[in-house]
Amino acid sequence: MRSSLLLCVALAVSLGFVLVAGFPRDSEDKEYVLVNNKCQCVTVTSKFVPSKENPGEEILERNIRILVPLQARENISDPLSPLRTTFVYRMTELCKKCDPVEVELGGEIYQAQQSTSCNEPETCYTYNRDKCYTTTFPFLYHGEIKSVPAVLTPTSCYAS
Numbered sequence: 001m002r003s004s005l006l007l008c009v010a011l012a013v014s015l016g017f018v019l020v021a022g023f024p025r026d027s028e029d030k031e032y033v034l035v036n037n038k039c040q041c042v043t044v045t046s047k048f049v050p051s052k053e054n055p056g057e058e059i060l061e062r063n064i065r066i067l068v069p070l071q072a073r074e075n076i077s078d079p080l081s082p083l084r085t086t087f088v089y090r091m092t093e094l095c096k097k098c099d100p101v102e103v104e105l106g107g108e109i110y111q112a113q114q115s116t117s118c119n120e121p122e123t124c125y126t127y128n129r130d131k132c133y134t135t136t137f138p139f140l141y142h143g144e145i146k147s148v149p150a151v152l153t154p155t156s157c158y159a160s
Helices: 002-019
Strands: 032-037 042-050 058-066 101-105 108-112 134-141 144-151
Touching: none
Parallel strands: none
Antiparallel strands: 032 042, 042 058, 101 108, 134 144
8 A cells, every 4th residue: 555655656746747847828839838826926938949059959948937016915915914025936836736636556546746735825926816805894884883895806706
């Protein structure tokens, strides 16, 4: 059992490296998107380009595009929290794949994932448009202050 679990993990890691291979931006483009993290505004692409030292040889070029949201808050769900002044980017966190993959080994199906840190919350610098964000705010109504829920990303909170 232990050896089959070890084999499963090894297979999951090798599958993870295949999954990190990315997808092309355009059908004719040779540039592949490795990471498109909308939560932290980062896109990592790679493509093969001719080497400057040896034009007959191709080398892998990686491009990292980071958009820094200048008006980002420490807590993006709280419009009154202070402005964020530090932005930390770790390639290991950006490239982690947390979606489980089903792997068949010895006639049994196992679920494996590439990363071991998937239970930790992700720090977002801007809204992930696929996620619903809400907050509460004080609302004065007939002389009484009530806490009213408010949606910060309406398109992802309400079905069309």
